[in-house]
Amino acid sequence: xxxxxxxxxxxxxxxxxxxxxxxxxxxxxxxxxxxxxxxxxxxxxxxxxxxxxxxxxxxxxxxxxxxxxxxxxxxxxxxxxxxxxxxxxxxxxxxxxxxxxxxxxxxxxxxxxxxxxxxxxxxxxxxxxxxxxxxxxxxxxxxxxxxxxxxxxxxxxxxxxxxxxxxxxxxxxxxxxxxxxxxxxxxxxxxxxxxxxxxxxxxxxxxxxxxxxxxxxxxxxxxxxxxxxxxxxxxxxxxxxxxxxxxxxxxxxxxxxxxxxxxxxxxxxxxxxxxxxxxxxxxxxxxxxxxxxxxxxxxxxxxxxxxxxxxxxxxxxxxxxxxxx
Amino acid sequence: xxxxxxxxxxxxxxxxxxxxxxxxxxxxxxxxxxxxxxxxxxxxxxxxxxxxxxxxxxxxxxxxxxxxxxxxxxxxxxxxxxxxxxxxxxxxxxxxxxxxxxxxxxxxxxxxxxxxxxxxxxxxxxxxxxxxxxxxxxxxxxxxxxxxxxxxxxxxxxxxxxxxxxxxxxxxxxxxxxxxxxxxxxxxxxxxxxxxxxxxxxxxxxxxxxxxxxxxxxxxxxxxxxxxxxxxxxxxxxxxxxxxxxxxxxxxxxxxxxxxxxxxxxxxxxxxxxxxxxxxxxxxxxxxxxxxxxxxxxxxxxxxxxxxxxxxxxxxxxxxxxxxxxxxxxxxxxxx
Numbered sequence: 001x002x003x004x005x006x007x008x009x010x011x012x013x014x015x016x017x018x019x020x021x022x023x024x025x026x027x028x029x030x031x032x033x034x035x036x037x038x039x040x041x042x043x044x045x046x047x048x049x050x051x052x053x054x055x056x057x058x059x060x061x062x063x064x065x066x067x068x069x070x071x072x073x074x075x076x077x078x079x080x081x082x083x084x085x086x087x088x089x090x091x092x093x094x095x096x097x098x099x100x101x102x103x104x105x106x107x108x109x110x111x112x113x114x115x116x117x118x119x120x121x122x123x124x125x126x127x128x129x130x131x132x133x134x135x136x137x138x139x140x141x142x143x144x145x146x147x148x149x150x151x152x153x154x155x156x157x158x159x160x161x162x163x164x165x166x167x168x169x170x171x172x173x174x175x176x177x178x179x180x181x182x183x184x185x186x187x188x189x190x191x192x193x194x195x196x197x198x199x200x201x202x203x204x205x206x207x208x209x210x211x212x213x214x215x216x217x218x219x220x221x222x223x224x225x226x227x228x229x230x231x232x233x234x235x236x237x238x239x240x241x242x243x244x245x246x247x248x249x250x251x252x253x254x255x256x257x258x259x260x261x262x263x264x265x266x267x268x269x270x271x272x273x274x275x276x277x278x279x280x281x282x283x284x285x286x287x288x289x290x291x292x293x294x295x296x297x298x299x300x301x302x303x304x305x306x307x308x309x310x311x312x313x314x315x316x317x318x319x320x321x322x323x324x325x
Numbered sequence: 326x327x328x329x330x331x332x333x334x335x336x337x338x339x340x341x342x343x344x345x346x347x348x349x350x351x352x353x354x355x356x357x358x359x360x361x362x363x364x365x366x367x368x369x370x371x372x373x374x375x376x377x378x379x380x381x382x383x384x385x386x387x388x389x390x391x392x393x394x395x396x397x398x399x400x401x402x403x404x405x406x407x408x409x410x411x412x413x414x415x416x417x418x419x420x421x422x423x424x425x426x427x428x429x430x431x432x433x434x435x436x437x438x439x440x441x442x443x444x445x446x447x448x449x450x451x452x453x454x455x456x457x458x459x460x461x462x463x464x465x466x467x468x469x470x471x472x473x474x475x476x477x478x479x480x481x482x483x484x485x486x487x488x489x490x491x492x493x494x495x496x497x498x499x500x501x502x503x504x505x506x507x508x509x510x511x512x513x514x515x516x517x518x519x520x521x522x523x524x525x526x527x528x529x530x531x532x533x534x535x536x537x538x539x540x541x542x543x544x545x546x547x548x549x550x551x552x553x554x555x556x557x558x559x560x561x562x563x564x565x566x567x568x569x570x571x572x573x574x575x576x577x578x579x580x581x582x583x584x585x586x587x588x589x590x591x592x593x594x595x596x597x598x599x600x601x602x603x604x605x606x607x608x609x610x611x612x613x614x615x616x617x618x619x620x621x622x623x624x625x626x627x628x629x630x631x632x633x634x635x636x637x638x639x640x641x642x643x644x645x646x647x648x649x650x651x652x653x654x655x656x657x658x659x660x661x
Contacts, residue, residue, distance in 0.1 A: 025469070051468075051469060054465075054500075056496065057492075057495060057496060057499070059492035059495065059496060060492075061458050061488065061489035061492045061493070062458060062461060062489070062492035062493050062495070062496045064458065065457070065458020065459050065460075065461045065462055065489065065492075065493055066458070066461050066462045066465055066496065067462060068458070068459055068462055069458070069459035069460060069461055069462020069463040069464070069465070069466070070462035070463065070465045070466040070469070071462070072447055072459065072462065072463065073397065073447070073462065073463045073466035073467070074466060075465075075466050075469060077462070092452055092455065092489070093455075093458050093459075093489070096451075096452050096455065097450075097452075097455060097458075097459060101448070102658050102659070102660070102661050103433055103658045103659055104430060104433055104434045104438040104440070104448070105430050105433070105434060105438070105440045105442070105448060105658075106428075106429075106430040106431025106432070106433045106434065106440075106658060107431070107657065107658035107661070108429075108430065108431075108440055108441075108442050109440065109442055109447065109448070110661040111661070112661070141659050142659055142660070144660070164661075165660075165661035166660040166661045
């Protein structure tokens with residue numbers, strides 16, 4: 001085990017997979033000479049050369065086409081979007097091409113591509129740069145959607161994503177890039193998709209999160225523990241495939257659930273999980289499922305308004321107390 | 326040095342053989358499209374479909390020159406001709422149009438998504454301009470592997486006004502990728518003519534603005550198309566750099582089955598204009614040339630026509646006798 005930052009774990013995963021498989025290459029804006037906007041790809045151009053670390057113009061449709069077409073022709077591209085907000089430019093290549101080509105071809109074409117980059121809400125970046133849009137991709141059949149919380153998961157899930165034969169949406173959190181954690185030394189360390197992990201055991205209420213939402217849940221659980229309320233915290237790791245078995249097993253024990261996410265509440269991941277809890281474990285619930293989510297507004301700039309729009313651990317604490325009331 | 330009589334005669338044989346094959350391919354495409362129209366009206370084919378009548382030379386003049394597999398082809402939703410030229414069996418194409426399990430995409434794609442990767446055909450694409458960004462990736466994969474292969478990417482004049490096309494052109498020009506762009510300029514983006522949609526109609530200039538060498542060619546003449554494509558492919562295989570051909574042509578029928586049916590196309594062009602273009606019909610033109618050179622007699626042309634009719638008939642019999650996809654295959658292939 002080595003201790004490293006979340007962004008270093010991502011870099012390590014890319015490096016190891018590029019060393020393992022000559023078909024893996026990286027492309028995106030400023031990933032090479034500039035060393036990566038967030039320094040995630042630092043040193044990779046020097047290590048692998050310009051054919052495998054491709055600096056692109058600011059052309060998201062082009063980046064998505066470069067990745068999709070080369071994957072269709074047998075390579076394994078890892079395409080970086082500087083932020084997921086900019087990927088909106090490329091929606092047709094992503095949704096109508098990468099996600100659908102395998103199905104449309106009756107399984108005759110594979111598209112083993114990873115689209116990755118930072119998502120999540122940030123610090124006073126306002127409406128066009130500060131948002132989380134995982135449900136857009138989770139809604140589209142054909143994508144797997146991955147949102148790691150820890151450095152170890154960032155490493156193991158990204159390696160799994162690169163080895164996967166389907167297109168993978170890999171959403172990192174810029175706010176987690178600097179967080180530290182232990183990462184296994186094993187170059188074949190992969191984390192299987194669709195396997196949620198229980199980050200904290202508890203009997204009173206189930207907290208479901210992913211990406212930085214898990215941090216909200218863990219902090220809330222800590223606060224509540226001081227008051228004698230024991231929460232179980234589940235980190236989903238992947239939105240598609242979604243591990244409902246772990247969630248249902250937990251709510252059968254706690255009979256209460258709070259879902260915490262940074263993305264907007266309306267028609268979101270939380271909506272889906274709540275609906276599935278009701279479908280799969282309605283008679284187990286002692287209280288309505290609570291959702292803690294971003295306010296349904298474009299992210300405002302002013303500090304006080306932004307604070308009001310972003311969910312926090314105290315919102316989770318309040319939600320848990322409502323389920324217990 | 327002057328060629329001997331024997332050398333000239335053997336060249337003649339090769340020409341005769343080759344042109345006869347291309348003639349047969351164009352006739353096959355025409356008959357196939359006419360039959361598909363009938364089958365749509367018999368409700369044997371659903372959805373939407375786009376015919377290639379009048380544009381046959383763009384496919385027959387290029388695709389048979391490719392090394393398949395090895396080279397790649399991408400094209401638009403007007404893709405029946407491309408599949409046939411790539412060597413996809415007419416039966417597998419017809420079965421796909423009829424939504425059968427034996428179709429080239431197992432019935433999952435339909436008319437706009439024909440595909441045959443074993444023959445280098447990476448598919449039709451239902452989105453105007455959609456294949457062009459994909460071609461950038463396919464071209465990159467060829468360069469990455471260091472082979473002398475080429476990606477041929479077809480698209481229409483309407484695509485020239487899509488943003489993604491220009492993003493991809495710029496990157497293909499920047500990275501110098503082995504892609505041959507074929508602009509099927511059939512004069513209309515659905516119902517909107519080039520002059521009504523495009524401020525700068527000099528498409529070659531637009532390719533050149535992205536660092537891609539280009540030229541404008543008569544797409545109604547198979548020999549002209551074939552020669553231009555040969556020149557372009559040589560350039561790409563030698564230099565590894567992209568090339569752009571604007572092929573001027575005309576679709577005889579409507580954009581799709583919708584305005585074919587209702588003659589909705591009369592809102593944007595006249596019957597006289599269509600008739601005028603038909604005077605330059607690529608199949609008739611090649612037949613005349615071959616007859617003049619002594620490569621083809623009217624009897625041989627008639628025989629080819631009959632053989633092709635039988636081939637298309639066999640495709641229909643195959644498709645109609647094929648099963649629909651199994652219901653439990655609905656969720657297959659969402660993921661690899």
